[in-house]
Amino acid sequence: MRWWHTLVRQYPLVLATLGVAALGGVLVAVGDHDAARWVVTGYALVIAAVQAVSMIRELRAGTWGIDILAVTAIVATVAVGEEWAALVIVLMLTGGVALEDYAAGRARRELASLLDAAPRTAHAVGPDGSVADVPVDEVRPGDELMVTPGEVVPVDGVLLGLPAVFDESSLTGESMPVEHVPGDGLLSGSVNGTTGVRMRATAAAGDSQYQHIIALVREASESKAPFVRLADRVAVPFTAVAFAIAGLAWAVTGDAVRFAEVLVVATPCPLLIATPVAFLAGLSRASRNGIIVKNGGALEKLARIRTAAFDKTGTLTFGRPDVVAVTPSDGLSSDELLRLAASVEQASNHALAASIVGAARERGLRLSPAENVRESTGHGVSALVDGHTVVVGKEGFVAEAVEPTASREGCAVEPADLEPGQLAVHLAVDGAYAGVVTLADAVRPEALHTVTRLRGLGVRHVVMLSGDAEATARHVADAVGVDEYRADCLPADKVAAVQAMSDRPVMMIGDGVNDAPVLAVADVGVAMGAKGSSAASESADVVILLDDVDRAACAVSIGRRTVQVAMQAIAIGVGISLLLMVAAAFGAIPAIVGAGLQELVDLTTILWALRASSPRRSEPADAESAPRPVLVAATHATA
Structure with missing residues (x-):
């Protein structure tokens, strides 16, 4: 009753x-x-x-x-x-x-589905190995937890023990199960596979990815x-x-x-x-498509968007630079050059370091421990590896470590033969120039389609704002077909650029902490929240939960x-x-x-x-396939 x-x-x-x-x-x-x-x-x-x-x-x-x-x-x-x-x-x-x-x-x-699935308890592992259920709000960073088969990961953490498979589709849009090895980060909200695993919490429940998404959903539904x-x-x-x-x-x-x-x-x-x-029906449809629109006012503005501005790195590109070439100088193989570079870079926190280390591990190379590590922020890093002094970084930084008489043909550092938009990381070993590792960032396969679709939805101007150098920004702009681009932009420059745009409303799409100010000043700020920063998500009006920039065009269509x-x-x-x-x-x-x-x-x-x-019969599906990635630049600049 x-x-x-x-x-x-x-x-x-x-x-x-x-x-x-x-x-x-x-x-x-x-x-x-x-x-x-x-x-x-x-x-x-x-x-x-x-x-x-x-x-x-x-x-x-x-x-x-x-x-x-x-x-x-x-x-x-x-x-x-x-x-x-x-x-x-x-x-x-x-x-x-x-x-x-x-x-x-x-x-x-659909808006309530995430709320219903939110984990309320966690299985805490005690010092003696015993397992006890505790409220998820009581979990603290450093706590060891057990996640049973088919269970939602309660908080952000790192995997312990053995490799395991997780379903991350609700967070990243990845339809296939993702395999993680010990030490890999686990996102709350992902679903464990068929075996029980142990993990160590790195964040409290309120600071974890899933709870952040739930807060956005609740804000949207109310x-x-x-x-x-x-x-x-x-x-x-x-x-x-x-x-x-x-x-x-x-x-x-x-x-x-x-x-x-x-x-x-x-x-x-x-x-x-x-x-x-x-x-409410529109908000519901957006949620089903991995888009959280925080309020109906933003949904109404999406319907009238006339200018779309994109950040480059992590938005139009993946923001994950890949090693596309390893070119050794005389005396070293490409594998050995990459191994030495990765051995040094594993001690660095730079974004490019992770790409070099990842490429070496993909080749199955054994990395050596780095000693006496010295890093010059934004320039490079040096260390002692297997008894050799290895210097990795920009051309000028490596040139200072190379003895002219020891280099080939008396040249301190050989200029890299780069395609438009590529980036060179140089190496020197024991004072002699050793070679170059070339990296590039891939344009999202859906980026060109997104720009084309926005124009079909009535968006008159599409602009790219990037902190990268002119050559890199131009290459990406040409690849995705934007109307104009601005390079070498600091966060304040992006804010000024959006404020100066006359054809409004303006939608800004970004993903990083440095995008938070410009997302806040745009008429509609859209954050790529799947792997982006929480600062960007909090300042935005719309959060895309899936790693797919085409959802920005989908949001305009839904509006x-x-x-x-x-x-x-x-x-x-x-x-x-x-x-x-x-x-x-x-x-x-x-x-x-x-x-x-x-x-x-x-x-x-x-x-x-x-x-x-639901969409009109004449409307395309909310998510469509797009061509394969195009490789473009990755740089040290803020983008």
Whole structure:
């Protein structure tokens, strides 16, 4: 009977209205028509008074025209002796809230799916190896945890023990299971495979990836769209037209009943219900596509985007530089050169270091420990490896360590033969130039398609803002087809560039900590949150949970579809009501029938509004395949 208590608690007026209708029906059945009239009339007037108080409060708050018709219709129908029609209007008003809640609940299901799956307990491993369940909020960094087969990883951490397979599809969009080895990072929200594993927590629950996503989902599900105010603005002329038609019908026919009959079918419930339902459906569709839109206002702005600005590294490119060539000088093999470079770089925190070390491990090379490590930030690193002094870094940094007489042909460092957008990491061993490792960052395969799709959605200008050098930025811009690009941008330069853009609204897409300021100043900030920084996600209006930049175009498409459906729902509600008002003015619709027809109008507009949860038949799928990656530059510059 829990459903009954919920119904009583949430919708008491619906039950009261049905109870009054039942009581009135019993009184009519036993022949006491006067008593039935007084019961129904009294209840309808009480509801009208309550509604009038609410109406006055909303008028004082600046919301005009929403409830005036409803109150007037109830009073008018009672005044002309159509008390049962008044009761139907009351049922329509009170039942409309329940109908809206039902429709909103359907639209919100996908938004709530992450909340339902959130882990609430973790299996903590004690010093003696015993396992005990603890609330996930009590887990602290450094705690050792057990994750059973098929269980959601409760907090961010690192894998211990043996290799294991995890499903990360809900976080990164990777459809295939991902194998991790001991020492690899684990993201909360990923699902363990078929064997139990141990892990060490690196973050508390509140600071972990999954809880961050849940916070974004909750913020999105609780938001209200400013666009809903459009219904308020439509209600003002709608109310005026309704009173004009009703007054004209009364004046021409001399029958006050016509006035009541017109107002009965003019109740603006479709305006109250359809628009928020459409926006909830749009938020729901975005969530299903791995896009968290934090509020309805951002969804409405997405529909009007005219300029799209992209960060380069990690957004249009993967942000993971790959080793594309190893070119040794005389005396070393390519494997040995890469092994020495990786042995030194394994002690460095630079982004390029991880790429070099990863390439060496992919080749199965054995790395040696590095001793006496000295790193010059932004230039290079030196260390003692297997008794040899190895220097790795930029050309100028390595040149300082090379003895001219020891280098081939007396040249300190051989210039690297680079393709547009490539980056060279030079090496010297024991004072002699040893060779170069060439790296490049891959353009996301969907980047060109994303730019093309945005133009098809009405975006007039596409711009790339990058901290990389001119040559690198130009190469990427040409590869993805943006209208213009700006290189050597610091975070402040990106902010100034977005603020200066005249064709607005402007959408900015980025992923790093340095993108947080520009995401905050853009009309709509979009963060690549799958592997990006939490700072970028927190300052953005939209967070893409999957590692797919094409979801930015998908978000624009969803925004356009949502606003279009909301406008259509308003037009349908107003249009049908106008037709019914004209028919009622000619006496074709009795008040009791008009009240029932208005309920059907409500249902029709709500069902239409729910269409925002799916794309048009003519629209492409939300995620499409794209060509293979194109290799472009990776640099030390901020991008």
